[in-house]
Amino acid sequence: MAIKIISEACTGCGECLEVCPFPGAVRMVNEKAQLTDECTSCGACRDACGFEAILFDGDVERVEREDLSRYRGVWVYAEQDHGSLLPVSLELIGKGRELADNLGQELSVVLLGSGLQAVVDELSHYDIDRLYVADDPVLTSYRSEAYAGVMADLIQEERPNIILLGATANGRDLAPRVAARVKTGLTADCTGLEIEAGSGLLLQTRPAFGGNIMATIVCPNHRPQMATVRPGVLPRTGPNAVARDVDLVRIPCKVTESGLPTRFIQVVESVSKRVNLPEAKVIVAGGRGLGDAKGFALLKELADALGGEVGASRAAVDAGWIGKEHQVGQTGTTVAPKLYIACGISGAVQHLAGMQGSDVVVAINSDPEAPIFDVCTYGIVGDLYQVVPAFLAKLKENKQQQAVS
Amino acid sequence: MRVVVCIKQVPDTTEIKIDPRTNTLKREGVKGIINPYDKNALELALQLREKHGGKVTVLSMGPPQAKEALREAMAMGADEVILISDRAFGGSDTLATSYTLARAIERLQGFDLVLLGKQAIDGDTGQVGPGVAEHLGIGQVTYARLVEVEGSRVKVHREGEGEVHLVEGELPLLITVTEEINKPRYPSVRGMLRARKAEIPVWSAEDLGVDLNRIGLQGSPTQVKKVFTPPAGPGGEILEGAPEQVAAELVEKLKEMRAI
Incomplete structure (x- = not known):
């Protein structure tokens, strides 16, 4: 059982019933709260309980703590499409800088694709410390397996603390595949990201339950802490007039065409450019x-x-x-x-x-x-x-x- | 062709409302439904079976009442449905869920295609599909709005950012679909009769032989720290009066603010 009710501490006040988002997940039996099979362990009741009568199993004991301090630095995955940088990448760089400064760690940008010199030049005008670039013909068009392979290898080698990705079609395809490979947590579509004072954990806030309430998610015992953010949610950061002395790291691409199960063929349709909501006044x-x-x-x-x-x-x-x-x-x-x-x-x-x-x-x-x-x-x-x-x-x-x- | 569809029973979130007095979710009468995008995935599976023959297996991980969703899937035409349920799975995040589903799929007698909806309407993460593909070690194509299979080759139209892409893949493959792909059928009367009588097998953690450190809360890197209703804003200035009157007032206010 994921959530526990400590019966001795429960006063039967009913606060947990009030906040529970799931019908029938908590009920009162003899003035003690009881969980049913409807419980999804969302934790809303635990936070609401004024008597510490509701606990996660994890609150009681946490085992196997990896040495997390070896994971350092904030990464932003810069998405580009055939040589042009997506605006969400610049939005993430602004937030990434803020988080890195807050932690006293470096901000790195990861760029994958082919024929990327122009994008590299563009990125060197932003406030970043390091730029990892994998420039290889096999990465010309986005493909889950190829991009995830390069990302996962780099993560295992460099051990970043935090990775931010844009919640675009490709970002939402790539991030969970990478997270599953390196066995870490991932929070989708965050609207708020900040560093918790003291713990240094990334507080990841997003709408939950169909967007009816907000949830703050943490990834306390695994690294990197990964999050995606929708385009347009964060303000875009501007370039510097002069290029910075960015530490450029070329990374090898070990992925080869023969091992890949999918192939991008072509664009078949441009949709809905007639509705331009992001630019509308x-x-x-x-x-x-x-x-x-x-x-x-x-x-x-x-x-x-x-x-x-x-x-x-x-x-x-x-x-x-x-x-x-x-x-x-x-x-x-x-x-x-x-x-x-x-x-x-x-x-x-x-x-x-x-x-x-x-x-x-x-x-x-x-x-x-x-x-x-x-x-x-x-x-x-x-x-x-x-x-x-x-x-x-x-x-x-x-x-x-x-x-x- | 052996097609596996993973479905999730979700609360009908479009029916969830917030009680303005207590700022909590009103829960009364919110029923469980098959995640709508998963229904599109099931419809695709049924269409592929009609064209190429084979078998459609539907899996759902959830509490015992998710059997209702599986019965509906069977009524729509699924050949076989299996519930993956165990208290030990409680509290699973998307990583633990995708690991568990992948182990369940491996327990089936082989598969060619795994289908899911693009995301579930309660969590909206879209992370379980790619997670399952990774744990199975197969290729993935997400956000499909057209899928055609010829032999072992699959042609997919994938929704990108403002574009639709043609992507080709080789079976076995995992595909997640959007609502554009089809219109799910209604259950047939015969299907409903069959579903009502069906014994639904339940696979537990022990049946799957999963690593207990990788399921449930223990196997979930992410934890919910806090759930809250966002604080209400200060509220705006309410304009009152007859429509013509408020309309005139609004025009003046917006002009003042240079909003028009």
Whole structure:
């Protein structure tokens, strides 16, 4: 059993019942809490218990501690696509620098691919201490087995403390394969990363349980501590005017073509460039409160009037009302426009995680209790089918006035 | 062709709401469902069997009530379903889960293709598929929206960043699929009758012969330190009045802030 209830310490206060995210996982028997088979050992009850009556097995004893102090340095995996660096790589370098400085350790960047000289030059303008480069024709296009092989070998040789990767399609493919090979922990889609004072552990915070609550994850007894971060979540760091004296380490690629089970053939389709959420200055987004797919026509009209794009919540996309290229949130696109207008969106944690960087947030929702009102700049409690047309009319009026004056 | 599908029973997270007074999850009446993307994986397996013949085996690791998800998989058409369940598996993170699933797959009488959904809607990590592939020592292709098999060659359309890629692979292979790949079928009446009567085998840690240090909490490098509802923000300025009135007020405010 992973979580234990110390019956003698349990007062039957019921706090664990209140916080448990899983139906029926805790029950009260004779005023003592009991766990059922529904328990997933998530630990929510342990944190809530005021009587230290709920413990992880691991709290009681921890065995086999490897000498973790031999693992040093922060790594950022710099993803590139046929010679161009992905923006998420620069976002991670900023965070990696902060974590490395906090630990008093070095920041290294790992670059894999083929024909990489231009990317190497570009990276030398960033605030990094070391650059590991594997430049080999077998790495021309991303492939799980080839990239994971090179990464895992390098990790085993160099023993980094922390590795950050972008949660792109390739990053989310590579990171778990590498983590499984070097037998360490990995936390996906982190929205917060910081070093815990004292322990020096990486605190990895992410939305959990469908994005309804947040969880902070640690990897106390294994190294490296690995985490992925979605593009757009972290601010991008800028280059220095002059190139730094970066320690360039060329790493051999032991992987050969013959041993590889998959092959990249070609790009067959470029999808959804017509929706450019990350670059949009204005986003008008709709959620379950729209009621049906037709509601998006109204939002499109508003978005066009403001020169913006249409976004959507996960609920609206799951309902099939609009394509997932419009989805804003932790599992969709992370956005930070000047103006974000949320129509009929309640504001689940996973949605908020994807739009909280917006400058001005307007929330229109009929439910006054909707969490979106907690993060908005201006809130309107009302029927969006009345408010949005009225807003559109006023916008047009305003435009005409400006044209006259 | 022998196809193995790994499914997860998840709470229907789209139904989960937060109680604004207590800031906790409302749990009443949230039912367990097959992770939707895993259903796409099962549908693909059934289509491949229809085209190439063979057998579809569905595995699920979870508590005893995950049998319900396996019954549904059988009602949809799976030939064989197996529950991997043991209190010793409790608290498994994605590494321990993928290790356990890989050991279960190795216990089957061979396989050609292992299929999973791209991620589970409760955890959203997408880490178990690649983890299983690594533990089995086979190739992987994630985020597939089209899969075609010809002999031992597999053609996959994979969703990349704003692009779709054609990737080719050799069996045996592990593939994770997106919701774009197909529309899962409904269970048939005959399938439901068969599923209702079926005895579902349960494999324990002992049956799998797993290393006890690599399963459950003991075998999970990551630990949940804290679960919390994010603190509510200060809240915005609520504009009140008739729609025309608030609309006019909003336009003025946004102009002031230079947001329009």
